[in-house]
Amino acid sequence: MPGSFDPHGASPLAAGLSGHCPRCGRGRLFKGFLNLAPRCDVCGLDYGFADAGDGPAVFVILIGGGVVVALALWVEATYAPPLWVHALLWIPAILAVTLGLLRPLKGVMVALQYRNRAAEGRFDRGGPP
Numbered sequence: 001m002p003g004s005f006d007p008h009g010a011s012p013l014a015a016g017l018s019g020h021c022p023r024c025g026r027g028r029l030f031k032g033f034l035n036l037a038p039r040c041d042v043c044g045l046d047y048g049f050a051d052a053g054d055g056p057a058v059f060v061i062l063i064g065g066g067v068v069v070a071l072a073l074w075v076e077a078t079y080a081p082p083l084w085v086h087a088l089l090w091i092p093a094i095l096a097v098t099l100g101l102l103r104p105l106k107g108v109m110v111a112l113q114y115r116n117r118a119a120e121g122r123f124d125r126g127g128p129p
Contacts, residue, residue: 010024012111015111016105016106016108016110016112017108021040022115023114026043029110049114051113051120052109055105056109059101060098
């Protein structure tokens, strides 16, 4: 879990969307397209706490799929183009939308994990409550 939490640090939304450190807002969060860097190169925050899992992919599917399907239905109802036109329009559109949203949404989820001190659940094996 992150060590020194700064409640006045970077905004999770701004830091996540820009791919910057959730603590200082300046260091790089990613070392590749979706791979996280081991730590912030500015403040040294260890990103070992971060586990976005499938969360970003779910949001990308829901948001991107909803937008592209709504546009496809509108184009069909308005212009009634042949199926090959739909294929030319919507296959590249869904690829652009999903790949364009995946990295920023993963950054936001990691920043929110940091801000809310989210961690994997553990069973309390201690004594009485």
